[in-house]
Amino acid sequence: MSNETQIPEIGAIGLVRYFWRQLTSMRTALVLLLLLALAAIPGSLIPQNAQNPMAVADYFKQHKTLAIWFERFSLFDVYSSPWFSAIYILLFISLIGCVLPRSFEHLQATRALPPKTPKNLARMEHFQAWPANGNEIEIAKAWLKAKRFRVLENEDSISAEKGYLRETGNLFFHISLILILVGVLIGGLFGVRGSAILTQGERFVNNATSYDTISFGQISKESSLPPFTIKIDKFVAKYNTLTSAPEDYTLYVTTVAEPGATPKQQVVKVNSPLTFGSTRVYLQANGYSPIVTVQDKRGNVTFQGPVPFLPQDANLRSIGAIKVPDGDPQLGFVASFVPTYERSSNQGAISVFPELLDPKLLFSIWQGDLGLDSGVPQSVYRIDTSKMKQISLNSLKPGEFLKFSEGTITFENVVPWVNLQIVSDPGKSYSLIGGIVAILGLLASLFTRRRRIWIRVSAGEVQVAGLAKNGAPGLAIEMSEFVAKLKGY
Amino acid sequence: MSAQDWAYISNYAIYSAMVLFTLAFFGHAYETAWAVRTPIASAETEGNLVTKTFDTSRTQKAMRIATTMMILGFLFLLFGVATRGVSAGRVPWGNMYEFSITGALAFTGAYLFALRKYDLRWLGVLVSFSVLLTLGTAVTLLYVPSSPLVPALKSTWLVIHVSAAIISGGVFLLANVIAAAYLYLDNMESKGPRKVWAQRLPSLEVLDQLSYRLVAFVFPLWTFAVIAGAIWAESAWGRYWGWDPKETWAFITWVAYAAYLHARVTVGWRGRRAAWLCLLAGSTFLFNYVYVNVWGTGKHTYSGL
Numbered sequence: 001m002s003n004e005t006q007i008p009e010i011g012a013i014g015l016v017r018y019f020w021r022q023l024t025s026m027r028t029a030l031v032l033l034l035l036l037a038l039a040a041i042p043g044s045l046i047p048q049n050a051q052n053p054m055a056v057a058d059y060f061k062q063h064k065t066l067a068i069w070f071e072r073f074s075l076f077d078v079y080s081s082p083w084f085s086a087i088y089i090l091l092f093i094s095l096i097g098c099v100l101p102r103s104f105e106h107l108q109a110t111r112a113l114p115p116k117t118p119k120n121l122a123r124m125e126h127f128q129a130w131p132a133n134g135n136e137i138e139i140a141k142a143w144l145k146a147k148r149f150r151v152l153e154n155e156d157s158i159s160a161e162k163g164y165l166r167e168t169g170n171l172f173f174h175i176s177l178i179l180i181l182v183g184v185l186i187g188g189l190f191g192v193r194g195s196a197i198l199t200q201g202e203r204f205v206n207n208a209t210s211y212d213t214i215s216f217g218q219i220s221k222e223s224s225l226p227p228f229t230i231k232i233d234k235f236v237a238k239y240n241t242l243t244s245a246p247e248d249y250t251l252y253v254t255t256v257a258e259p260g261a262t263p264k265q266q267v268v269k270v271n272s273p274l275t276f277g278s279t280r281v282y283l284q285a286n287g288y289s290p291i292v293t294v295q296d297k298r299g300n301v302t303f304q305g306p307v308p309f310l311p312q313d314a315n316l317r318s319i320g321a322i323k324v325p326d327g328d329p330q331l332g333f334v335a336s337f338v339p340t341y342e343r344s345s346n347q348g349a350i351s352v353f354p355e356l357l358d359p360k361l362l363f364s365i366w367q368g369d370l371g372l373d374s375g376v377p378q379s380v381y382r383i384d385t386s387k388m389k390q391i392s393l394n395s396l397k398p399g400e401f402l403k404f405s406e407g408t409i410t411f412e413n414v415v416p417w418v419n420l421q422i423v424s425d426p427g428k429s430y431s432l433i434g435g436i437v438a439i440l441g442l443l444a445s446l447f448t449r450r451r452r453i454w455i456r457v458s459a460g461e462v463q464v465a466g467l468a469k470n471g472a473p474g475l476a477i478e479m480s481e482f483v484a485k486l487k488g489y
Numbered sequence: 490m491s492a493q494d495w496a497y498i499s500n501y502a503i504y505s506a507m508v509l510f511t512l513a514f515f516g517h518a519y520e521t522a523w524a525v526r527t528p529i530a531s532a533e534t535e536g537n538l539v540t541k542t543f544d545t546s547r548t549q550k551a552m553r554i555a556t557t558m559m560i561l562g563f564l565f566l567l568f569g570v571a572t573r574g575v576s577a578g579r580v581p582w583g584n585m586y587e588f589s590i591t592g593a594l595a596f597t598g599a600y601l602f603a604l605r606k607y608d609l610r611w612l613g614v615l616v617s618f619s620v621l622l623t624l625g626t627a628v629t630l631l632y633v634p635s636s637p638l639v640p641a642l643k644s645t646w647l648v649i650h651v652s653a654a655i656i657s658g659g660v661f662l663l664a665n666v667i668a669a670a671y672l673y674l675d676n677m678e679s680k681g682p683r684k685v686w687a688q689r690l691p692s693l694e695v696l697d698q699l700s701y702r703l704v705a706f707v708f709p710l711w712t713f714a715v716i717a718g719a720i721w722a723e724s725a726w727g728r729y730w731g732w733d734p735k736e737t738w739a740f741i742t743w744v745a746y747a748a749y750l751h752a753r754v755t756v757g758w759r760g761r762r763a764a765w766l767c768l769l770a771g772s773t774f775l776f777n778y779v780y781v782n783v784w785g786t787g788k789h790t791y792s793g794l
């Protein structure tokens with residue numbers, strides 16, 4: 001005989017099976033959960049591209065080398081990074097591998113009866129024994145059935161079990177987590193999200209060209225946009241007179257669900273979006289659009305219309321740019337707008353209230369090359385004045401006009417603009433259902449106690465015992481009720 | 490009465506509650522200290538004054554007074570939170586000050602509620618002290634005048650979301666205090682028998698079970714709070730989940746407590762390791778509350794700071 005022990009050949013299948021068992025083990029689930037929590041942290045401390053691209057750009061300016069390293073490790077896109085994805089995908093594979101077999105087992109178990117009464121009850125918890133009267137088994141059976149235990153009768157004993165709902169709830173909870181993830185994935189694949197700035201009086205037609213920004217999911221297409229139109233009738237904002245804090249925003253619109261449908265008048269508020277099928281329209285932001293007319297020296301209109309200005313503070317001091325590319329030379333107005341004008345000694349023109357109490361448009365006029373043809377994308381709120389020359393500096397109230405060397409500018413009026421966010425997320429109802437089932441499953445699972453109770457009457461002696469799974473509380477009380485019933489108290 | 494008057498009444502109620510919690514604190518401190526008796530030298534003790542004994546008979550009264558103060562403090566705080574809401578014409582959960590006073594209310598509420606079932610009065614010193622600390626920071630550092638809500642916060646889901654979150658927070662905090670007590674006593678026991686004053690505290694097993702049961706009890710509520718928040722975010726911002734810092738940390742807390750429950754139920758962690766994990770999960774909740782509200786950016790920074 002040799003001393004060598006035979007090491008069994010594992011082989012490829014064995015190896016796969018080994019890893020599968022590791023992956024679906026409880027310890028792995030625990031480690032992956034903790035890892036997921038840990039991996040979510042950097043995204044809340046470092047600016048993220050998806051939430052705040054401006055802050056990311058700033059970060060690149062301020063910490064050049066660090067930012068490059070962050071970029072390499074996807075730290076500006078944590079929640080779509082390979083390592084974050086790897087953790088939750090592994091977790092969900094582990095979850096599926098764990099939950100499916102348990103579900104089958106449990107399906108069988110729901111029809112099965114509890115296992116036989118153990119031989120030696122004296123070794124179990126909550127054991128008690130006393131001289132028998134004779135009818136204990138009948139009483140016990142009636143009591144256990146009334147309490148909706150499942151009962152298995154042997155010759156001289158009963159084995160009863162209750163609390164299968166715990167496992168059912170637990171399985172529903174874990175399965176619904178998968179449903180939530182499925183909802184998120186569907187939203188990512190088929191969803192559409194975009195936004196558009198609209199001035200009061202404007203009409204929005206839902207096709208890709210009407211958007212200021214729009215992003216499609218991996219599979220969704222332009223043709224999937226539902227053909228509705230929204231006309232912005234009126235926007236009303238109310239502010240607190242003491243603090244300038246907004247108190248209410250109300251947007252009145254006329255909508256047409258599809259060409260030919262009857263127009264409907266509707267109201268949009270911050271917490272109540274418009275709904276067209278699975279597409280919803282949200283009121284996101286607002287500001288002012290001064291309406292201006294620019295004429296050249298001969299009186300021809302070279303520009304006319306509302307120009308959305310970008311709010312800078314709580315009192316809606318806003319900045320904007322009026323670009324007149326069609327004149328010769330090109331003209332640009334670098335402007336700021338204040339709804340309630342006041343002069344501050346150190347900041348110049350400021351606004352002291354967000355409503356239109358004393359509106360004023362302040363601007364400098366530039367002539368030269370606006371640089372619109374240079375191919376470099378430009379902000380609509382700013383003008384690149386590097387190839388321009390300032391020719392005037394002035395301010396106007398609504399209704400006033402100004403003559404300058406190249407023509408006239410008239411400040412006609414001010415209207416509000418709103419930013420609508422238009423979102424289609426066909427996956428969210430799955431996630432919602434998943435969320436609801438998750439809670440119900442959790443409640444069922446955490447508040448159900450699984451336990452067994454046994455009784456045996458033999459040799460003139462009654463023996464009872466009980467066992468609570470996971471050391472769930474309350475069995476002692478239940479046992480004492482049971483015993484009291486048996487003894488006829 | 491004007492909104493201003495209600496705001497003053499609310500402030501007075503909060504100050505009164507602080508006085509009551511201070512009394513409760515001294516009551517509990519007194520009974521914790523005085524229940525330990527050093528025996529009088531006699532033939533029986535053979536002149537040995539080192540063996541202290543534990544005797545609550547002389548401190549029963551202090552204990553009862555302290556609990557009464559705690560209940561009164563709770564009622565005043567409840568009144569203060571409610572009148573704050575009346576003065577602002579909305580639910581009183583619009584900024585850090587209001588979150589803090591409501592959080593203190595939920596924490597005391599959780600303690601008093603648990604007191605009906607378990608004798609937790611040994612926790613009284615810690616509870617009254619933490620409540621005082623929270624209220625003290627609230628009135629000195631976080632106070633802002635009462636004012637209406639910005640439009641995004643006007644939603645039924647906000648009420649549901651925030652109340653669920655605050656109650657969960659109160660219970661998580663209590664579970665944390667108990668887990669900390671576990672670790673402290675466990676450390677003490679590893680060096681020898683418990684000190685006399687600690688003898689009346691529950692056994693390690695009871696503490697271990699208690700903190701687990703509190704977490705298991707509120708975990709569904711916290712899950713609900715997160716989902717209600719997602720529903721609210723969907724109706725206000727057009728996305729139910731956006732990895733905003735506040736959302737991210739709510740998620741981290743949720744995952745950390747899920748890990749805790751897993752560790753206990755499936756992997757079988759008990760005692761020390763479970764207590765540490767419980768503290769870790771609880772600190773993610775606190776971190777969310779302090780860091781994200783005060784220093785954070787993102788859409789949730791309505792804190793008024």
Ligand code: HEM
Pocket residue numbers: 024025026029033091094095096098099166169170173174177441442445446708744746747750751754755
């Ligand atoms: C997305 C990740 C997961 C989360 C958030 C999660 C969460 C939870 C929670 C909160 C509990 C305790 C509540 C209850 O008993 O129902 C629990 C229990 C449990 N989980 Fe998970 N879990 C996850 C993944 C997994 C995985 C991957 C497995 C299998 C490897 C698993 C197996 C179990 C089991 C067996 C129980 C205990 C059942 C019992 O005896 O009560 N879970 N889980």
